[in-house]
Amino acid sequence: MVQNRNKLIDLFIGNITNAIVHEILEHAVRKELVADKYRKELITSFEIAKRYRDKINPRYRYLPDKDVVYLREKIVSRVKTELMVRISKGYKNIDLKLIEPLTDKVLSELKIKM
Amino acid sequence: MDQIYIPKNRAGFSIGNYVVIKPLESGKPKKPIENLYFYGIKNLEPLKLEIVHEVLRVIDESVSNYENIFITGSFLDEGFHFDDIDIIVLVDDIINQEQARRDIERKTGIKGHILVLSNKEFYKGLETDPLYQMILSRCVAKKRFIYKKKQIIDYKILDLHLLKSKILIDNFDMLSGKEKYDLVRNTIAIYLYLAKKKTTVESVDKEIKKSLGANVQEIKDNVLDKKAFLMRYKLVYDKSFDKIIKGIEHGSKQK
Numbered sequence: 001m002v003q004n005r006n007k008l009i010d011l012f013i014g015n016i017t018n019a020i021v022h023e024i025l026e027h028a029v030r031k032e033l034v035a036d037k038y039r040k041e042l043i044t045s046f047e048i049a050k051r052y053r054d055k056i057n058p059r060y061r062y063l064p065d066k067d068v069v070y071l072r073e074k075i076v077s078r079v080k081t082e083l084m085v086r087i088s089k090g091y092k093n094i095d096l097k098l099i100e101p102l103t104d105k106v107l108s109e110l111k112i113k114m
Numbered sequence: 115m116d117q118i119y120i121p122k123n124r125a126g127f128s129i130g131n132y133v134v135i136k137p138l139e140s141g142k143p144k145k146p147i148e149n150l151y152f153y154g155i156k157n158l159e160p161l162k163l164e165i166v167h168e169v170l171r172v173i174d175e176s177v178s179n180y181e182n183i184f185i186t187g188s189f190l191d192e193g194f195h196f197d198d199i200d201i202i203v204l205v206d207d208i209i210n211q212e213q214a215r216r217d218i219e220r221k222t223g224i225k226g227h228i229l230v231l232s233n234k235e236f237y238k239g240l241e242t243d244p245l246y247q248m249i250l251s252r253c254v255a256k257k258r259f260i261y262k263k264k265q266i267i268d269y270k271i272l273d274l275h276l277l278k279s280k281i282l283i284d285n286f287d288m289l290s291g292k293e294k295y296d297l298v299r300n301t302i303a304i305y306l307y308l309a310k311k312k313t314t315v316e317s318v319d320k321e322i323k324k325s326l327g328a329n330v331q332e333i334k335d336n337v338l339d340k341k342a343f344l345m346r347y348k349l350v351y352d353k354s355f356d357k358i359i360k361g362i363e364h365g366s367k368q369k
Contacts, residue, residue, distance in 0.1 A: 014284050022277050029270045039245065042278050042300060043293045048285050089363040091270065 005056065012052040013071060016110075017078040018045035020102045024083060028093040046106070053110045060111075068113045075103050151259070154252035154314060155190055162189065165199070165222050166254055172217045172226075173203060180205040181233055183256040186249050189224075198225035202253075206232050241266045243275070244307035245300060251314035267308070269361035276304050276354055283348060291336030298322060298333055298347070305354045308361075325350050 022045065026033065056063075063071070079099050087094055107113045118135060150166070152158070158166075166185050173183050180203055187200030199218070203209065211228045218226030231239070239246035241264060279301040282294060289297070302321050303313045311317065319330050326346045328338055 011284060011288075015281065018277065018280055022274065025270070025274050025277065029274060032268060032271055033274070039275060039278055039300070042296050043281070043289065044278070045281050048281055048288060051288060085359070086273070086362065089359050090365070091362050 008052050008056050009067075009071070012049055012056065013074050013078065015045040015049035015052065016075050016103075016106055017082065019049060020075065020079045020099065020106065021082045023102060024079070024094060024098050025086075027095060027098065028091070049106075050110060053112070062114055063112050068107065071112060072103055072107065075107075076100060079103070149256075151255040151257065153250070153255065154316075155254065157192075158190065158254070159194075165189075165224065168222050169199060169201060169218055169226065170256055172214060172221060173201065176214045176217065177203060177205055177207075177209045179207055181236075181257075182259055184250065185254040186252065187227075190252055190254065196224075198227045201226055201228045202236075203228060203230050204233060204236050205230060242268050242271055244303035244313040245275070247307075248299070248303050248313045248315055248318055251312075251316075265307075265310070267361065269358050269365060272304055272308070273355075273358045273362065276301065276351070276358060279304075279351065283344065283351065286340055286344060291334045294336065294338075295330065295333045298326065301347070301351055301354065302326075305350055308354055308357045 053059075062068070076099055080096065083094050083096060083099075104113075116135070118133065150170075169185065170183055173180070182204040184202040184204070185199065186202060187196070187198075189196040189199045199222075201218075209230055211230060215226045215228055218224065218228075236246075240250065279297040282289065282297045282301075286294075299318055299322070302318050302325070305325070306313050306317060306321055322333070323329050326343060328343055332338055
């Protein structure tokens with residue numbers, strides 16, 4: 001299936017957003033969460049994001065600054081929106097300060113930025 | 115009175131003799147041999163039973179002080195369509211999983227997928243996690259165990275579990291049939307759990323058919339009608355998410 005770059009980038013953003021939201025929520029319930037070994041087997045958003053990354057050019061180099069800025073802004077904003085839905089309903093212990101460092105970490109790991 | 119026909123020259127029977135006709139194998143579950151305990155299993159092929167015994171012997175030799183050993187997963191399905199054998203070892207010590215896995219493969223020719231859980235993880239999982247309940251609803255256990263646990267709904271934990279299955283919505287074309295089935299099963303187990311219904315392998319598969327209009331084999335074979343399936347899946351996902359969010363809201367107001 002031929003997918004255009006914008007569509008791939010959009011899907012990539014969606015999966016990275018999901019992965020970061022998951023990590024922040026996991027952090028929030030760490031004390032109660034003692035038994036999630038079964039779900040370690042499930043395919044994760046991060047793994048899917050990697051599949052999309054492999055289809056986005058340039059594949060083996062970092063993305064141009066313009067793309068990096070766009071991706072970072074979109075991811076940060078989407079993660080914040082997802083988490084705010086929960087915070088507005090009284091969810092405690094969600095650390096919004098984790099969003100930006102986690103976004104940078106993931107973008108580096110996937111060779112989007114240095 | 116029914117009649118049976120046998121060859122004319124068969125010795126031992128005369129015309130008009132009364133005989134008893136009974137099936138070679140009854141449909142009833144076979145009695146477990148030795149000291150194994152079967153949960154939610156109607157029948158297990160003799161060959162598989164031998165494999166189970168071999169696996170248990172390997173674990174027995176390499177792990178001391180274990181609380182229990184469970185065989186779960188697709189290995190227990192009828193037929194021989196499994197890729198590996200899922201083994202849960204309940205033990206508080208650290209064990210050499212890699213060695214046990216290699217021994218199982220060497221002795222049975224089947225890949226062993228070993229999951230080691232502490233007692234705390236196991237019982238907490240059974241209390242709060244529909245997937246644990248589902249997986250252990252059909253298993254072979256080395257020792258008898260009490261399956262009935264009180265059901266605790268922790269909405270924040272369920273939120274985290276449900277989030278894992280969100281990827282199915284946007285990445286449908288990217289996923290294999292097996293990946294899709296695992297994600298669907300996770301969602302449906304949570305959906306049933308939130309409705310305080312039983313989460314067993316059968317009840318989850320039945321609910322997949324009822325709510326998503328697809329049978330398990332179609333999902334595994336990756337031959338779903340994308341549009342129709344996703345429309346139903348989103349509905350179930352959103353319903354579950356709404357319940358979870360309301361549960362979180364309600365919980366925070368009570369504190």
